[in-house]
Amino acid sequence: MLLEMNESESGPVEEKVYVALPERLKDGKSTLSWVLNHFSNDRKIIITHVHIPPQMIPMMGTKFPANQSSPHQVNSHRQEEYEKTENYLNDYLVQCSKAKFRAEKIIFVSNDVAHGLVELVSLHGMSNLVMGAASDRRYSRGMSEVKSNTAKIVMEKALPSCKIFFICSGNLVCTREPTRPPTRTLNQVASMPMERNRQNLFTRKLSFDMWNLHLGGMIPGFSAPSTIQSSSRNSDNYSIDFSSEATRSVAASSIASEEGYSNYDLSFNRDGNFDIRFLHESRLGSQGSTSAPEQFFQGNIAGICTKLQAALVDAAKYRVQLNEEICKRERAEMDLASLIQKAEEMQNALLKEKQEMEFLHKEIERGKSRLDLLQEENKKLQEEKNIAVKELEELRNGAGCGSYGAFSEFSLLELQRATDNFSDSHKIGEGGFGCVYKGFLRNTMVAIKMLHPESLQGRLEFEREVAILSTMRHPNLVTLIGTCSEQSALVYEYLPNGSLEDRLTREGGTPPLTWQVRTRIIGEICRALLFLHLNNPNPIVHGDLKPANILLDANLVSKLSDFGLSRLLMKSNTNTSVYRTENLRGTFAYMDPEFLSSGEITVKSDVYSFGIIVLRLLTGKLPVNIAADVEGAIATDSLHLIIDESAGEWPFVQAKQLANLGLRCAQMRRRKRPDMESEWKFVESLMMAASLSELPSFRSQLDDRGIPSYFRCPIFKKVMKDPHIAADGYTYEAEAIKDWLDSGHKTSPMTNLPLVHLELTPNHALCSAIQEWLLGHP
Structure with missing residues (x-):
C-alpha cells in the first residue's frame, strides 16, 4: 500500500498517497488511474508536480527568470507560471473527485525534475511515492526495470526510507523497497539533545507558493528557499530543512553576521551534519575564545529556528488571508458565471421565441397565399358553374322542353331499401365521383350512382349528366331511368357485364x-x-x-x-x-x-x-x-x-x-x-364483316324463321331495305319513320319520349349486313 504516515504532535496518523505526475492529464492519467484502482478512498491523494520555469538560474535556494530585472516582474512572471500549472493539475483533482478520493496538490519549483523529486521526498519525509518508469509511452509486459533517467536518479538518490512504485502505461513495472525507517520531524528533533540538532530537518506539505515568500526583513540577506514549507492550511507549526545547501548557507551566514565574524568555513558530512569554523576574531573585541564558536553555534541554531518559525507563522497568517481573498474571488467568479449562464439562457429563450415568431409569420404568409389560391379557384369554379348552368339551359332548350324529360324521381328511402342501406355487398364500383351500387328498384334491376353532394363540382357533374341523358336516347348510350335530387343520385339501367x-x-x-x-x-x-x-x-x-x-x-x-x-x-x-x-x-x-x-x-x-x-x-x-x-x-x-x-x-x-x-x-x-x-x-x-363471322352471337339473335331481329323495322315488322337511325337511337325503315314524323308525331315510336331533333341518319352498316344476309338466304 502507498501510505504516507507522518506523526503530528497530537499523535493521530494521516494516511496519504504521493503521486508524481506531469502537468497535463493525458500524460499522467494512466499512472493516477493505477493508484485509484489499487487503494480504497479513505486515503488522501497528494498530487506532486515538479515545475521547471523557463530560463531559470539558481539564487539563494530559489529560482528566478534570467531575463527579469525587478522583483515585481519576477513575482508576476512566477505567478502566471504557477497559475497555469495549477490549472492543469486541477484536472487530476477532478479525476480523484469522480473516484470519491480526497486529494490535494503540491507544486515544487526546481531546475531539474529528478533532483526536485529527491528533495521533495526528503522535505516531506515520504514513506511511499508513485511515479512513471519510462521516458516515453512504450511499454511491454516483460518490462521489469525503469527506463528513464529521472526514475533512475530518484531510485538511486531518494531517502532510503521511502518506498517507490514505478508505473508505466497503467502497469506496475517494479518497486524500490525502503532500507531504513522514515526521518523524524522537527518536533521530534527539538526534543532530542542539542548535540543531535545538527541532523537533517524535514518539513510537512506546503499548500501555497512559498517560493514567492521573502523573509529578508526578518533574517538579513535571507531569501526563503523552496525547502521551507508549512504543515497544512490550518497549522502554525513549521520546520526547516537543513539538508539543502542553500538553507545551510543561509543559517551559517546569519550566525556569522550576528557574532561579528566576517569569514567562516562551512563543512558538511554525508549524513547532512555541518560544522562552522570562524577564521577571524569577532568585530566586538576579544570576547571570543576557543569554546565560543561551539557555544554560539549551539545556542543560535534554536534561535534561528525560532525566528524562522515566527516568520513562517506570519507568512501562514498572510496565506490564510490570501486564501480568504481567493475564496471570495472564486465565489464572485461563481456568481458571475451564474449570472452569465442565466443571461445566456434568457438570450437562448429570446432567440427561440424569435424563431417561433418568424415561423408563425411565415405560416401566416403561407395561409394568406393559400387563401388567395382558394379564392382564385373558387372564382374559377364559379365561372365554370355559370358556364355549366348556361350549358344545361341550352341542353334543355335543345330538347324542346323546359325540364329534363320523362324519367322517374326516386326518394332516398327507396334507394336505401333497394341497396340494403347502401351495403358494401351491393357496391359494384367506386371513383372520384362517388360510388355505384346494384339494386332492385320497382321490380327492375338498376345501377345507382351516388355523387358527392357536398362538392360543387360533383353537383355540376350531376346536373350535366342528367341534362344530357334525359334528353337523348341511343342504343349505345346508357339509359337514365331516374334521379334522386335529395341525395344527388342517378339511377341507370343495370348492365351485368x-x-x-x-x-x-x-x-x-x-x-x-x-x-x-x-x-x-x-x-x-x-x-x-x-x-x-x-x-x-x-x-x-x-x-x-x-x-x-x-x-x-x-x-x-x-x-x-x-x-x-x-x-x-x-x-x-x-x-x-x-x-x-x-x-x-x-x-x-x-x-x-x-x-x-x-x-x-x-x-x-x-x-x-x-x-x-x-x-x-x-x-x-x-x-x-x-x-x-x-x-x-x-x-x-x-x-x-x-x-x-x-x-x-x-x-x-x-x-x-x-x-x-x-x-x-x-x-x-x-x-x-x-x-x-x-x-x-x-x-x-x-x-359488319366481324358480325358475320361471329356465328354464335349472330344466331342467338335470330327469330323463329332464322331472321335476325334487328333486321326488322320496329314499325313495319319487316326486313328493312333502307334502314335509318332516328334521334331516339333506334333504326327504322326510312318510309315508316318518315310517315310517323310527317303525321305530326314529335316523340319516339319506341319510348314515347320527345325526339331531340327530327333528322334521320342512314344506317349503312346495317343495310350492308342485311344485303349480305339476303344473298346467303334467297
Whole structure:
C-alpha cells in the first residue's frame, strides 16, 4: 500500500498517497488511474508536480527568470507560471473527485525534475511515492526495470526510507523497497539533545507558493528557499530543512553576521551534519575564545529556528488571508458565471421565441397565399358553374322542353331499401365521383350512382349528366331511368357485364373478348360518338372517353356512360366548335395532348381517346406509349407480334386496318385527326364483316324463321331495305319513320319520349349486313 504516515504532535496518523505526475492529464492519467484502482478512498491523494520555469538560474535556494530585472516582474512572471500549472493539475483533482478520493496538490519549483523529486521526498519525509518508469509511452509486459533517467536518479538518490512504485502505461513495472525507517520531524528533533540538532530537518506539505515568500526583513540577506514549507492550511507549526545547501548557507551566514565574524568555513558530512569554523576574531573585541564558536553555534541554531518559525507563522497568517481573498474571488467568479449562464439562457429563450415568431409569420404568409389560391379557384369554379348552368339551359332548350324529360324521381328511402342501406355487398364500383351500387328498384334491376353532394363540382357533374341523358336516347348510350335530387343520385339501367376495362383486364376471371366482339364494340363506340358530335344545334363532347366508362350489357353490346365531364360546344369566331377551360380533368393516358396544353376541347378530343381505345382493343396493351409501339411494329412489319392473341386469330388485313385507324385518330396534332363522320363507313364495314363471322352471337339473335331481329323495322315488322337511325337511337325503315314524323308525331315510336331533333341518319352498316344476309338466304 502507498501510505504516507507522518506523526503530528497530537499523535493521530494521516494516511496519504504521493503521486508524481506531469502537468497535463493525458500524460499522467494512466499512472493516477493505477493508484485509484489499487487503494480504497479513505486515503488522501497528494498530487506532486515538479515545475521547471523557463530560463531559470539558481539564487539563494530559489529560482528566478534570467531575463527579469525587478522583483515585481519576477513575482508576476512566477505567478502566471504557477497559475497555469495549477490549472492543469486541477484536472487530476477532478479525476480523484469522480473516484470519491480526497486529494490535494503540491507544486515544487526546481531546475531539474529528478533532483526536485529527491528533495521533495526528503522535505516531506515520504514513506511511499508513485511515479512513471519510462521516458516515453512504450511499454511491454516483460518490462521489469525503469527506463528513464529521472526514475533512475530518484531510485538511486531518494531517502532510503521511502518506498517507490514505478508505473508505466497503467502497469506496475517494479518497486524500490525502503532500507531504513522514515526521518523524524522537527518536533521530534527539538526534543532530542542539542548535540543531535545538527541532523537533517524535514518539513510537512506546503499548500501555497512559498517560493514567492521573502523573509529578508526578518533574517538579513535571507531569501526563503523552496525547502521551507508549512504543515497544512490550518497549522502554525513549521520546520526547516537543513539538508539543502542553500538553507545551510543561509543559517551559517546569519550566525556569522550576528557574532561579528566576517569569514567562516562551512563543512558538511554525508549524513547532512555541518560544522562552522570562524577564521577571524569577532568585530566586538576579544570576547571570543576557543569554546565560543561551539557555544554560539549551539545556542543560535534554536534561535534561528525560532525566528524562522515566527516568520513562517506570519507568512501562514498572510496565506490564510490570501486564501480568504481567493475564496471570495472564486465565489464572485461563481456568481458571475451564474449570472452569465442565466443571461445566456434568457438570450437562448429570446432567440427561440424569435424563431417561433418568424415561423408563425411565415405560416401566416403561407395561409394568406393559400387563401388567395382558394379564392382564385373558387372564382374559377364559379365561372365554370355559370358556364355549366348556361350549358344545361341550352341542353334543355335543345330538347324542346323546359325540364329534363320523362324519367322517374326516386326518394332516398327507396334507394336505401333497394341497396340494403347502401351495403358494401351491393357496391359494384367506386371513383372520384362517388360510388355505384346494384339494386332492385320497382321490380327492375338498376345501377345507382351516388355523387358527392357536398362538392360543387360533383353537383355540376350531376346536373350535366342528367341534362344530357334525359334528353337523348341511343342504343349505345346508357339509359337514365331516374334521379334522386335529395341525395344527388342517378339511377341507370343495370348492365351485368361491367365495364370494358374490366373485360380487357379479365377482372374476376372472365373470358377474353373475341376479336369479333372487339371490332363490333369499336363500331358501336364510333356510332355513339357520331351521334353526340352531330347533335343540333351544338355538338356534345364526351370529355372522358375510356374503357372504364364503356359498359357492356348481357349481349356484350357497349354503351357510353359517365357524362359528368361532357361539354356542349359553342361556335367560336372562327366558326369552330370549341370549349375553353382551365379545369383540366380526365384520364391522362386518354386525354387530347392539345387540350392539355391549350385548355381547348373539341370533338377531335374524343377522336384521340377513341384512337387509343382502338389500339388497346387490338393489342391488349396498356394505353401509355401504345401509339408509338404500334407505329413501330407496322414500320418493322411485326404487327402480328403485338396483336392480342387471347382475342383469337385476327384476320391480318382487318387487324392492320384497325391499327391504321387507331393511329390516324391518335395523332398528336388535332388537325391531322379525322372526324367520326368521315370514318364511319369504314368502321361500319369492319364491324359488319366481324358480325358475320361471329356465328354464335349472330344466331342467338335470330327469330323463329332464322331472321335476325334487328333486321326488322320496329314499325313495319319487316326486313328493312333502307334502314335509318332516328334521334331516339333506334333504326327504322326510312318510309315508316318518315310517315310517323310527317303525321305530326314529335316523340319516339319506341319510348314515347320527345325526339331531340327530327333528322334521320342512314344506317349503312346495317343495310350492308342485311344485303349480305339476303344473298346467303334467297
